[in-house]
Amino acid sequence: MLLHRAEQPAIFDVQNVSLSFGGMVVLDNINLSVRESEVVALIGPNGAGKSAFLNCISGVYPVQRNACITLDSVRLDRLPAHRRARAGVSRTFQGLNLISSHSVLDNVLLGWTTHFAQNVFGMLAQPWAALRAERLAREEAFEILDLCGLKKIWGERCSELPFGILRRVDLARALIGRPKLLLLDEPASGLSHDERPLIGQMVRLALTRKKLAVLWIEHDLDLVFSEARRAIVLHHGEQIDEGNPSDANQRTRLIEFLQKRAPRRTKGNVAISLVIGGKCRRIRTLTQVRPKIPRLG
Numbered sequence: 001m002l003l004h005r006a007e008q009p010a011i012f013d014v015q016n017v018s019l020s021f022g023g024m025v026v027l028d029n030i031n032l033s034v035r036e037s038e039v040v041a042l043i044g045p046n047g048a049g050k051s052a053f054l055n056c057i058s059g060v061y062p063v064q065r066n067a068c069i070t071l072d073s074v075r076l077d078r079l080p081a082h083r084r085a086r087a088g089v090s091r092t093f094q095g096l097n098l099i100s101s102h103s104v105l106d107n108v109l110l111g112w113t114t115h116f117a118q119n120v121f122g123m124l125a126q127p128w129a130a131l132r133a134e135r136l137a138r139e140e141a142f143e144i145l146d147l148c149g150l151k152k153i154w155g156e157r158c159s160e161l162p163f164g165i166l167r168r169v170d171l172a173r174a175l176i177g178r179p180k181l182l183l184l185d186e187p188a189s190g191l192s193h194d195e196r197p198l199i200g201q202m203v204r205l206a207l208t209r210k211k212l213a214v215l216w217i218e219h220d221l222d223l224v225f226s227e228a229r230r231a232i233v234l235h236h237g238e239q240i241d242e243g244n245p246s247d248a249n250q251r252t253r254l255i256e257f258l259q260k261r262a263p264r265r266t267k268g269n270v271a272i273s274l275v276i277g278g279k280c281r282r283i284r285t286l287t288q289v290r291p292k293i294p295r296l297g
């Protein structure tokens with residue numbers, strides 16, 4: 001029996017994730033889950049803790065003992081980062097983490113190396129198995145490059161490519177190796193208005209070909225809301241609201257929060273921008289002081 005997406009059980013689940021640095025609370029008891037084939041938007045002002053949360057999931061930052069992170073019934077929170085990647089966690093980075101002196105293909109293949117179980121002795125003992133594994137990896141890399149519209153430039157060096165293309169290479173790298181959870185950290189940031197929809201298309205295509213759960217941090221709300229049916233709002237490390245952006249009222253509420261709830265000009269503010277209705281709107285928020293945020297909805 002085929003289950004409707006809303007009835008499917010969560011493949012990815014996070015319970016009680018908190019994080020502090022030297023007494024500064026960055027994340028305060030975050031709980032969320034994502035179903036297979038679901039895209040969940042993680043939104044909030046700069047400094048809200050969004051990237052820190054992805055770092056806790058991917059294993060860059062440790063989480064406290066009572067936290068529990070599971071992906072497809074595998075407990076991730078005690079595993080080192082490379083074993084989380086092997087368990088199916090894949091991510092892009094807010095600042096690109098590509099090797100500029102290498103080709104597009106080499107960078108995409110990098111995403112696959114965590115799944116290559118053989119060490120150098122194994123390769124010497126069974127060279128045919130290593131060659132076969134490499135052939136399979138290259139086949140999958142070309143499949144992903146095709147999906148991302150990068151097949152024609154597979155041999156180009158990354159240092160010679162424009163930023164818009166590199167963002168797509170980073171996403172292609174994250175898609176190789178059959179991930180179960182894709183973590184996107186502002187994949188459209190730095191892209192022109194015309195280049196951004198391509199990111200949405202790539203995510204949509206990936207979802208039709210693979211069984212994936214997607215957690216997507218984005219400031220371009222038009223873009224992420226076009227793919228996500230659920231949005232979670234983080235502010236000063238707190239999960240303060242959740243809504244369905246395809247419901248007009250809930251979408252307005254989410255946008256209004258991000259526009260209005262952030263305090264006005266105050267000393268020490270950082271300026272942040274959101275793209276709403278095709279226009280870039282500037283709002284401001286505090287980084288240091290924790291204002292009392294009323295819960296919405």
Ligand SMILES: Nc1ncnc2c1ncn2[C@@H]1O[C@H](COP(=O)(O)OP(=O)(O)O)[C@@H](O)[C@H]1O
Nearest residue numbers: 021026044045046047048049050051052053287
């Ligand atoms: N390694 C770290 N050491 C100290 N503070 C950090 C570290 N990583 C993040 N933070 C702090 O955590 C807060 C949230 O950061 P971040 O998750 O990058 O925000 P954003 O929502 O913009 O992605 C910020 O105040 C940031 O300075």
Ligand SMILES: [Mg+2]
Nearest residue numbers: 050051052094
């Ligand atoms: Mg960030």
